[in-house]
Amino acid sequence: SYELTQPPSVSVSPGQTAFITCSGDKLGDTYACWYQQKPGQSPVLVIYQDSKRPSGIPERFSGSNSGNTATLTISGTQAMDEADYYCQAWDSRTYVFGTGTKVTVL
Amino acid sequence: EVQLLESGGGLVQPGESLRLSCAASGFTFSRYAMSWVRQTPGKGLEWVSAISGSGATTYYADSVKGRFNISRDISKNTIYMQMNSLRAEDTAVYYCAKKGAVAGPGYFDYWGQGTLVTVSS
Numbered sequence: 001s002y003e004l005t006q007p008p009s010v011s012v013s014p015g016q017t018a019f020i021t022c023s024g025d026k027l028g029d030t031y032a033c034w035y036q037q038k039p040g041q042s043p044v045l046v047i048y049q050d051s052k053r054p055s056g057i058p059e060r061f062s063g064s065n066s067g068n069t070a071t072l073t074i075s076g077t078q079a080m081d082e083a084d085y086y087c088q089a090w091d092s093r094t095y096v097f098g099t100g101t102k103v104t105v106l
Numbered sequence: 107e108v109q110l111l112e113s114g115g116g117l118v119q120p121g122e123s124l125r126l127s128c129a130a131s132g133f134t135f136s137r138y139a140m141s142w143v144r145q146t147p148g149k150g151l152e153w154v155s156a157i158s159g160s161g162a163t164t165y166y167a168d169s170v171k172g173r174f175n176i177s178r179d180i181s182k183n184t185i186y187m188q189m190n191s192l193r194a195e196d197t198a199v200y201y202c203a204k205k206g207a208v209a210g211p212g213y214f215d216y217w218g219q220g221t222l223v224t225v226s227s
Contacts, residue, residue, distance in 0.1 A: 001168065033213040035151075042201060042217040043151065049211055086151050090212030093165050095141065095153035 004087055004098035011104045018074040022087030022098045025068060030089050032070035034063060038083045046085075047072060079105050108132035108216045110202045115221030118192055122225075126187040128202030128218055135183040136160065139205040141214065142176065142187050144198035144223075154200070157185060159208070170196075192225045199223075 004024040012018040022032060031050055035043035045054050047063035050070065060075045074081055082105045087098035114126040128140070141156040155176040156165045164176050173192075178185040185202060199220040206215035 031211040045215050048213040097151040100150040
């Protein structure tokens with residue numbers, strides 16, 4: 001079965017840039033998206049189709065996808081960005097989520 | 107405003123059955139595929155099942171194939187998940203999620219608040 005691997009944790013200082021990677025075989029051949037999940041809340045879509053931001057998502061969130069790796073970038077990270085982040089891909093039938101990354105803003 | 111409201115979760119014993127419901131509003135229900143996604147407490151997200159807008163096509167994760175059945179009632183703007191032969195490892199919060207695009211890449215633009223299913227003796 002297809003797997004998407006993320007680093008378990010990423011730490012970033014306020015105002016700095018956080019990079020969260022998502023690795024999967026030939027991931028760049030399909031679209032990737034990203035969700036943010038805060039404790040006790042449902043996931044929220046922050047990036048879809050590799051690099052598009054839904055309405056209401058701040059510009060500091062951006063995405064890219066090439067080769068075997070998709071990357072979520074949070075520029076000028078704020079305390080409110082502390083959360084779990086999941087990547088996700090789709091093969092026209094089934095969906096696969098990444099293992100998840102806890103972003104800590106310290 | 108899009109709203110997804112799950113219900114039906116609870117505590118059941120191994121081997122028993124449960125039916126989850128997700129009432130949708132705020133969009134043209136019959137045009138969009140819907141999915142169930144679950145999350146074991148403190149763990150990651152796992153896609154469980156999807157159903158096309160018309161209800162004619164369904165997909166399942168290997169972990170639930172043959173035990174779970176997804177369906178939808180367009181007249182009630184509701185999707186269901188019939189869960190049979192439940193196991194301890196099915197314990198999770200179950201989310202209902204709407205596919206973001208009618209056609210094209212699969213991603214979820216709206217999620218419900220989730221309903222907790224606990225399988226324990």
